Amino acid sequence: MRAAVLHRPGTALTVEDVDIDDPGPGEVAVRVLAAGVCHSDLHYMNGDLNVRLPAVLGHEGAGIVERVGEGVTRIRPGDTVVTMWRPRCGDCEFCTTGRPALCAVGRVHATSGGLLDGTSRLNLNGEKVHHLMGVSCFAERCVVSERSLVAIDPTVPPEIAAITGCAVVTGAGTALNVMPDAAGDGVVVIGAGGVGLSAVMGLRLIGAHPIVAVDTVDAKLDKALELGATHTVNARTHDLADELARISPKPMRWSVDAVGAPHTLAQAIEVVGTGGTTVAVGLGKAGAVVPVPINPLVQQEKRLIGSLYGSANTPVDIPNLLDLFKAGRLPLDRLLGERYELAQVNEAYEALAQGATGRAVITPGGRP
Numbered sequence: 001m002r003a004a005v006l007h008r009p010g011t012a013l014t015v016e017d018v019d020i021d022d023p024g025p026g027e028v029a030v031r032v033l034a035a036g037v038c039h040s041d042l043h044y045m046n047g048d049l050n051v052r053l054p055a056v057l058g059h060e061g062a063g064i065v066e067r068v069g070e071g072v073t074r075i076r077p078g079d080t081v082v083t084m085w086r087p088r089c090g091d092c093e094f095c096t097t098g099r100p101a102l103c104a105v106g107r108v109h110a111t112s113g114g115l116l117d118g119t120s121r122l123n124l125n126g127e128k129v130h131h132l133m134g135v136s137c138f139a140e141r142c143v144v145s146e147r148s149l150v151a152i153d154p155t156v157p158p159e160i161a162a163i164t165g166c167a168v169v170t171g172a173g174t175a176l177n178v179m180p181d182a183a184g185d186g187v188v189v190i191g192a193g194g195v196g197l198s199a200v201m202g203l204r205l206i207g208a209h210p211i212v213a214v215d216t217v218d219a220k221l222d223k224a225l226e227l228g229a230t231h232t233v234n235a236r237t238h239d240l241a242d243e244l245a246r247i248s249p250k251p252m253r254w255s256v257d258a259v260g261a262p263h264t265l266a267q268a269i270e271v272v273g274t275g276g277t278t279v280a281v282g283l284g285k286a287g288a289v290v291p292v293p294i295n296p297l298v299q300q301e302k303r304l305i306g307s308l309y310g311s312a313n314t315p316v317d318i319p320n321l322l323d324l325f326k327a328g329r330l331p332l333d334r335l336l337g338e339r340y341e342l343a344q345v346n347e348a349y350e351a352l353a354q355g356a357t358g359r360a361v362i363t364p365g366g367r368p
């Protein structure tokens with residue numbers, strides 16, 4: 001099958017013929033219909049984050065189940081599924097309290113470059129190729145643990161299903177799970193990419209106000225207005241603090257950093273008012289740090305918290321978000337950007353790096 005392989009950071013992905021094993025016990029073979037162009041893969045491509053190489057990238061996928069391995073009970077051939085990049089053991093302290101993104105097993109497996117047993121099902125010219133986060137969906141097929149999949153309504157378009165597996169559940173989940181009582185609160189979202197725009201949609205759903213989207217690209221800010229932002233600020237041409245003072249006399253109660261750069265996180269901490277909370281969602285270069293001014297943190301009782309995977313109970317929240325889409329409450333179709341064939345994967349990432357608007361999607365099976 002054709003798959004996009006990263007051999008070395010800083011080099012282009014190569015679309016190659018990769019052999020894929022049959023699903024082992026507890027595993028599932030999926031024909032990939034759509035895979036979202038998430039910035040996290042770009043972090044691995046440019047070496048900001050590390051993954052065992054070579055690896056097939058892609059972690060935001062949707063497809064149809066072709067075959068299931070021994071003992072698989074939750075998923076059946078023919079099911080439409082969304083991939084989850086943090087599989088859950090189901091039994092640990094975090095899994096049993098609705099926080100599967102923090103599952104200890106999921107974390108260990110993410111570093112092995114294999115599936116849950118630590119081994120890979122991907123081979124290139126007789127050598128093992130690693131999985132990215134147990135998914136590797138920039139490929140015509142993937143074999144994943146059944147614990148990395150959630151079955152969904154088959155009438156949902158595959159591109160919508162795919163982006164819900166990372167960008168949407170991360171961004172909207174941040175609003176719904178981390179700030180569920182933010183109705184009427186002012187929120188600043190820094191970064192209007194797939195994740196930030198999804199946060200904007202979630203914030204509109206819960207009635208936050210004002211919702212201020214910040215980016216350096218005007219077209220992304222226009223998209224944010226379309227998806228529910230009430231105000232926008234171009235951080236390249238305007239001073240954010242000045243603009244916020246103009247937008248609302250009330251200080252901002254929340255901020256979300258959906259970029260992951262030290263200066264954007266610092267800015268997110270600075271712009272919340274007394275008693276405000278900053279939610280760090282964007283990922284930075286491994287080892288990146290941000291200086292936090294001590295006294296405002298203490299004297300204004302500011303809070304700084306991280307949120308992984310929308311702090312979501314993903315197997316429950318992903319189908320729920322898709323129900324909200326079907327009910328017309330979450331315009332996920334308007335979040336979609338360009339569609340690319342698998343062979344165009346590098347083009348898709350160049351466009352992402354250059355500021356393309358909306359969540360782009362790769363369609364490994366050709367355009368539906």
Ligand SMILES: NC(=O)c1ccc[n+]([C@@H]2O[C@H](COP(=O)([O-])OP(=O)(O)OC[C@H]3O[C@@H](n4cnc5c(N)ncnc54)[C@H](O)[C@@H]3O)[C@@H](O)[C@H]2O)c1
Nearest residue numbers: 039040170191192193194195215216260281282283308309
């Ligand atoms: N916490 C999680 O679980 C989780 C999940 C998915 C992605 N992420 C991370 O979230 C981040 C965003 O992901 P994405 O796919 O939306 O990326 P993206 O590239 O689509 O979006 C990033 C946005 O930030 C904007 N930006 C860059 N510099 C800026 C600045 N100085 N001020 C304002 N805006 C600026 C860009 O123009 C772009 O619109 C990435 O770091 C990604 O790795 C985290």
Ligand SMILES: [Zn+2]
Nearest residue numbers: 038040060166
């Ligand atoms: Zn992602």
Ligand SMILES: [Zn+2]
Nearest residue numbers: 089092095103
């Ligand atoms: Zn667990």
